[in-house]
Amino acid sequence: MxxxxxxxxxxxxxxxxxxxxxxxxxxxxxxxxxxxxxxxxxxxxxxxxxxxxxxxxxxxxxxxxxxxxxxxxxxxxxxxxxxxxxxxxxxxxxxxxxxxxxxxxxxxxxxxxxxxxxxxxxxxxxxGHVSGEHGRRLDQLVSYVASELMGVSAAELSETTHRILGELGLFFNVDTCFLRYNDPELQASVLIDEWPRREHVPDPDPLAVVPWDTDDPIFARVKDLREPYFVRPGDHQDMYQARVSAASGVEQVSAATVPLIRDNETRGVLGFIHFGDKEWSNAEVGALKAIASLLVQLDARVSAEEDLHYQAYHDELTGMPNRRAFVEELTSVFEADPKTPFSILYIDMDRLKTVNDVLGHAVGDRFIGAVAKRLRDSVRPEDIVARLAGDEFVVVLRGVQTSQHAERIAQRLLDKLSEPLDIGGHVVSRSACVGIAINGSSSRASTVDDLLANADVALLEAKKRGGNSVVSFNDELHVRLLKRADLELRLRTAIGDGEMLLYYQPEYDLRSGDITAAEALVRWQHPERGLMQAGKFVSVIEEINLSAELGRWVLDEACRQLSEWKKSSPVVPPSIRVNISAGELISADFVNFVGALLSRYGHLPQELGIEITESTVMREVDDVLMTLHGLRQLGLTVAIDDFGTGYSSLSHLKELPVDILKIDRSFISSLHTDKSDRAIVSAIVRLAEAFNLTTVAEGVEDASTATTLVELGCRRVQGYLIAKPLAADNFITWLSEPRDYLGAPNPLAST
Incomplete structure (x- = not known):
């Protein structure tokens, strides 16, 4: 060596x-x-x-x-x-x-x-097991080929292979070199490249694709060739000589064919042809085998590189381009001409989770694959179709530059997608929604991400309208998007900048006239929009993953405020209730965090209550149960908020460690006039009594509703009849003043 x-x-x-x-x-x-x-x-x-x-x-x-x-x-x-x-x-x-x-x-x-x-x-x-000057040159040749192939990428493969074939041809003084790969699907040997490339190739080319099942003894060997094979004039290989003559016009040739073997399988051959007779030495044969080995390793590496590239740019389930491929392709179109006309259709299938839950994920996956095929078959070849994630697809309609045109196509796609599909004997049908963004001369978008964001906003609006809805991004949605972007930007620093506040709304016992608790409700003192209620920004908080940070701030601030009230006021609410999100409830250290707050501020466990919604209970039920049991062991009370809107939790009510059911305001507003609402509230009260739970009615605004609730057995209420949510100072003032039974809302109440 x-x-x-x-x-x-x-x-x-x-x-x-x-x-x-x-x-x-x-x-x-x-x-x-x-x-x-x-x-x-x-x-x-x-x-x-x-x-x-x-x-x-x-x-x-x-x-x-x-x-x-x-x-x-x-x-x-x-x-x-x-x-x-x-x-x-x-x-x-x-x-x-x-x-x-x-x-x-x-x-x-x-x-x-x-x-x-x-x-x-x-x-x-x-x-390297050769000697003499020629052997040294063979070593150098192999080293040269190795160094040339070392850093070759898939994109450079064709050019590099052709150059190497040329170097080998010159070194061994042959007239042509070729590289052929075996194709199991075609059951044939396929010509990959040759040097020099023929100027005049017959049509059809007898050397392009040669079946293994042939009378030609040379090509019949290619499929399973294990050792180099040589042909010289006079070897009685007449059919091979005739094939070469038909392709090149040369009557008699010598040939050396070296197998490319990987994983004990012949992947192809490296070949050399000399016009006339040529003899190969053992040293040259050794060098040829080494070079063939280098080509095999190159093929393996490039194949792996191509596989990785394919996986990086294609969705595994459907084989469609994925988000990365979609963004890169559309970005190249956009950068070439930012005003090039096209429309983006952002498509979301409705209620796919039901298919997965009822029929299983295997059927759900096959359904997604069928949807992908329908989309691809329903648009033009030049249009782009990609799967972004889950049940979300995107279609780019090239040349479509008006919302009317795009909406007609979108509706046609929705009609096609909603047609029933037979998936393994299950007939599955789902509607979808589409959000549209148009690029062109009037587009405000400056990047592909902007266009996708616009289409996403339109999609959210379509989903609000129900299944099979199509919405195009417009000026109204643009204003809404700007407001949402402003909210997101400001919310990221609002907690740390002290812009969040807590307001408190009392819970009242209709029979005794006592205040039984105060619910802490978060407000945002927006620098420009003024005081904002939680409904205006909580969804954004959830989307940008700040729920846990805000939730822990609310808990800490509520405990701190209760501690201040204890020091400064003779009258304080018996307990503070705080709403807890799903993310907080399933975090591993939540119970320890609550325990540490009680210890820091010196509160008894019964002075702090936790409120969770029914939908929160149904997420990650096992983890929720573990946390609720931990809170119960601390001594906290637990209430289910908005009860009655999520019927699925009724079956879990027996095993949930809760103390209070807060009846959703949607059943309370027309209680004294709507018989069905009265029946539902009555059933909830009876259910609570059966489980030894307390009921609290939310949204009570008039005395007649309060009277009806007492008749039905619900004595605790919360709502504007008692008081609107109040700032901390106003709340403690209201709490300290004399009140008439079921008195009018306090003038200090916040709007």
């Missing part, structure tokens, strides 16, 4: 992995046989250099000892990282070791490059 033949390869590997040094070592003594770079030249001295060399020997021994089962080994020493790949070839046993400064993690690409370089070194070692 001539070190000069491997040196360029180690240099290419070192540059590609930003290495300090690369060493090819034999396991016996750990002395580098070939090296690139030098730790010593880089300033590593003394004990640090000795430590590094010992580490290189150890990682080489480990990599070589595993005998191919796990050839890559890593090691770290102060200031450096090592990566080694075991190498076993002929009598050689060792590794290729890469050293890099720092402790930056080795990437999959680093490992792939090291693996390829190791394979190339092995091929060079195999080809």
């Amino acid at each position: 001539d070190p000069e033949t491997i040196q360029p390869l180690l240099k290419s590997l070192g540059k590609a992995t930003t290495a300090l040094s690369v060493d090819l070592l034999e396991v016996n003594d750990g002395i580098p046989l070939v090296s690139w770079g030098s730790a010593a030249d880089a300033g590593v001295r003394g004990e640090a250099l000795s430590t590094m060399r010992n580490a290189i020997r150890e990682v080489t021994a480990k990599a070589a000892a595993l005998d191919g089962t796990d050839p890559i080994q890593e090691a770290a020493i102060p200031g450096f990282s090592l990566l080694a790949h075991g190498l076993w070839r002929n009598d050689f046993r060792g590794s290729l070791c890469v050293v890099r400064e720092g402790h930056e993690a080795w990437t999959d690409n680093d490992r792939a490059l090291l693996g390829m370089a190791t394979g190339l070194c092995g091929s060079i070692i195999e080809a």
Whole structure:
């Protein structure tokens, strides 16, 4: 083995992995046989250099000892990282070791490059068992090919392969070289490239695709060829000679065919043709086999690269372009001409979760695949169709530049999508909604992300209108989008900037006239829009994942305010109730957080209550139950808010550790005139009594409703009849003043 033949390869590997040094070592003594770079030249001295060399020997021994089962080994020493790949070839046993400064993690690409370089070194070692000047030149040829193939990407493959074929043709003094791959689907040998490329190719080309099932003995061997095969004039290979003559016009040729073998399977052949007679030496055959091995490794790496690229840009379930591919393709169109006309249709299937829950995810996946096919089949080939996530798809209609035109197409797509599908014996039908954004001369969007955001806003509006709705982004939605963007931007700092406030609304006992609790309600003192109720911004808080931060602030502020009231006022509410989101309730340390607040402010557990909605209860039921039991062990009261709107939780009511049911205001507003509302409230009260729970009616605004509630057995109420939500100072003032039974709303009440 001539070190000069491997040196360029180690240099290419070192540059590609930003290495300090690369060493090819034999396991016996750990002395580098070939090296690139030098730790010593880089300033590593003394004990640090000795430590590094010992580490290189150890990682080489480990990599070589595993005998191919796990050839890559890593090691770290102060200031450096090592990566080694075991190498076993002929009598050689060792590794290729890469050293890099720092402790930056080795990437999959680093490992792939090291693996390829190791394979190339092995091929060079195999080809190195030759002697004499010609043998030295063969070593150099193999090294040259190895270094050329080292960094080739899929995009460069065709050009590089053709150049290598030309170099081989010149070196071996043959008239043509070719590369053919086996195609199992075609059951044939397919011509990939040739050098030189023929100027006049017959049509059909007898060499382009040659079936394995042929009387031609040469091509009949290609499928399972294991060793190089040679043909010379006079070998009685008349059919092969005739095929070559038909394709090239040359009567008699010599041919060398070297198999490309990977995973014990012949993937193709590397071939050489000389017009007339040519004999190949054993040394040349060894070099050809080494070069064939290099091409096989290149094919494996490029195939893996193409697979990774495909996976990165395609949806696994449908095979469609994914969000990344969609954005990149549309961005290239947009950047070429920002005013190019097209329409984006953002499509969301309705209630797919029901299909998954009832029929299973396998049927749901097949349904999504069928929807994807329908979409693709329903638009023009030049239009873009992609799956963004879950049940969301996007279609780009090229050349469509008016909302009227886009809406007609969108409605046609919805009609097509809503047609029933037979999925494994299950007839599935789902509606969908579409949001549309138009690009063109009047578009306000400056990027693809802007257009997608516009289409998303239109989609949200369509979903509000119900199934099979189509909405185009317009000026009204644009204003709404700007307001929402402003909310999002300001909300990210509003909590820390002290813009959030708590208002308090009392809970009242209609029989005793006592205040039984105060519910803490969050408000936002917006710098420009003034005081905003939670309904105007809570959904945005949830979308930008600030629910937990806001929820913990509310809990802390409510406990702090109660502590202040205790110090300054003779009258305080018996307890403060705080609404808790689903995200907070299933967080691992929530119970500990609440316990720490009680301890910090010196409150009794019964002075703090937690309110959760029915929909919150139904999310992650097991985790919710665990948290509720933890809160119960602390001694807190738990109320289910808006009860009656989420019937699914009724079946879980028996196992939920709750104390109070707060009847949703939608059943209260017409209670004294609507018989069905009266029946529902009566049923909820009876249900609560059966489970020994207290009921509280929300949204009570008049005395007649209060009287009806007492008749039905619900004595606790909350609403404007008693008081609107009040700021902390106003609330404690209201609480301290005398009140008439069921008195009018206090003039201090907030609007």
